[in-house]
Amino acid sequence: MKAIILKAIGGPENLELVEIALPSIKEDEVLVKVKAISINPVDAYARRNQESLNNVLQLRGDEKNIILGWDIAGMVTEAGPAVTRFKVGDKVFGMVKFVGQANGYAEYVAAPENDLALKPGNISFEEAAGATLAALTAWQSIVTSGKVKKGDKVVITGASGGVGHYAIQIAKHFGAYVIAVASAGNRDFVLGLGADEFIDYQTQAFEKLVTDANMVHDAVWSDDERHIERSLKAIKPGGRLLSLIVNLDDEMLEQLKSKNVTGYWVRVHKSEDDLAAIAELLATGDLKTHVSQTFPLEEMAKAHSFIQTKKAVGKIIVTV
Ligand SMILES: NC(=O)c1ccc[n+]([C@@H]2O[C@H](COP(=O)([O-])OP(=O)(O)OC[C@H]3O[C@@H](n4cnc5c(N)ncnc54)[C@H](OP(=O)(O)O)[C@@H]3O)[C@@H](O)[C@H]2O)c1
Known part of the structure; x- marks a missing residue:
């Protein structure tokens, strides 16, 4: 599958598109075929600052070619034996393994079911991906x-x-x-x-x-x-x-x-209940994501260059 690795701490040019093996899932995880990824300021801080990177991905500090990204929307293609809430074919979204290593900048992501909610049918994958972190x-x-x-x-x-x-x-x-x-x-x-x-x-x-x-x-x-x-x-x-x-x-x-x-x-943290409340507001239309710009996965560096201008209006989304 395609994924974006961070070759070394530094500028957006250090984000590189590579081919890697599909992730394997744990018992309580689903495999999500990613359709959209949301980009946040923390992605750019982590990319250029080793301490932020270590904190937000819970790293030792000597790891190489790590993959950033937590905010995804996509389709379930495989479900672990302990998964009860989702089945293959479900459309889902969520902030995966934050803080931690979700490897979100990729075509497929292994996500604990508790980090996800069903994507409301009235919104796009891009809009759902935005409404995460x-x-x-x-x-x-x-x-x-x-x-x-x-x-x-x-x-x-x-x-x-x-x-x-x-x-x-x-x-x-x-x-x-x-x-x-x-x-x-x-x-x-x-x-x-x-x-x-x-x-x-x-x-x-x-x-x-x-x-x-x-x-x-x-x-x-x-x-x-x-x-x-x-x-x-x-x-x-x-x-x-x-x-x-x-x-x-x-x-x-x-x-x-x-x-x-x-x-x-305020420090954002995972919460199944909060994500469910957000999904409900998205479904009723009381909460809408404004996607101002989208970039294809291949142009992840451009998405990073933009988010760090601090001029993003609404959300910046990368499509996969
Ligand atoms: N504590 C947490 O858990 C947590 C979680 C998420 C985000 N954050 C932090 O919260 C901040 C906002 O996050 P975000 O995702 O909303 O970022 P964002 O999408 O990049 O925010 C961009 C907006 O910031 C405004 N802005 C830039 N410089 C400004 C200034 N000097 N004065 C007032 N507004 C300014 C811009 O508005 P105008 O174009 O209208 O100027 C722009 O629309 C970031 O610093 C982020 O790291 C913290």
Whole structure:
């Protein structure tokens, strides 16, 4: 089968298309013929940074020609004897073996059944592949940690990206009032997803315009200023701060305490229940994946070059 190996830590050019043997499955795994793969910023971090790679794939550090990728959608072609939920021919999607080594950039992937859900019939493989790591992150931020409820005023930063575009829709589904923070070019996109207000971060400081949010979903990496401190300013006492980028250090926790704000460091993790909830919203059309660009497997390097520009709108998908 075709697969993309990472020859060495470095640029996208280190991703190489090769022929390798089909993976074998364990008792509780299915073999998935992959149709679409979702690309996330973590794929590019792992590709260029040995420490990230070791962490996210649980490696020793001396392995060669490893295969990245966790987010897949495809068709079951074989099922292990202990598999109860899926059969050959089922169309499935999921975030496979994260954190760990899923070998997702390949034509076939061996996936534990608990990492998968049935693909709703109303969406494409590309749309299903998108709604994996990014959608789970948005769900675990807004619902699991934030416990969003009707009428909450929710600020979503990074609103036009993979995670943000799901976070808007999930918060709206639960009846929140959503303020989306993105660049001007993505105004219509985020309002079209249901956001009630838009703030252009390039010309306006959201923390000056909003100071009474019930929660802020902070998903923006900033080198110069601590974005998280700006997010805290936008939250009213008693509110919640959802940090996707930075761990909340002692200094930050002290600031949160003095304002009576509860902070959460959101780290996406596998959850059969969360994936099932996402599948349900996809099936009803309450959650949609916006696929802005697709690349064939052979052009994985181009997909990586694009994701690391931090300009992805919605999801970047590789088709197999
Ligand atoms: N903690 C976790 O478990 C977890 C899980 C998933 C992702 N993450 C992190 O969360 C972040 C978002 O992930 P993602 O998948 O949504 O990424 P993404 O799809 O690459 O996000 C791209 C979006 O980021 C926005 N952006 C770029 N620079 C910005 C800036 N300076 N200020 C505000 N917005 C900016 C862009 O919006 P505009 O074009 O409108 O500027 C673009 O639409 C990444 O850093 C990712 O690593 C964390």
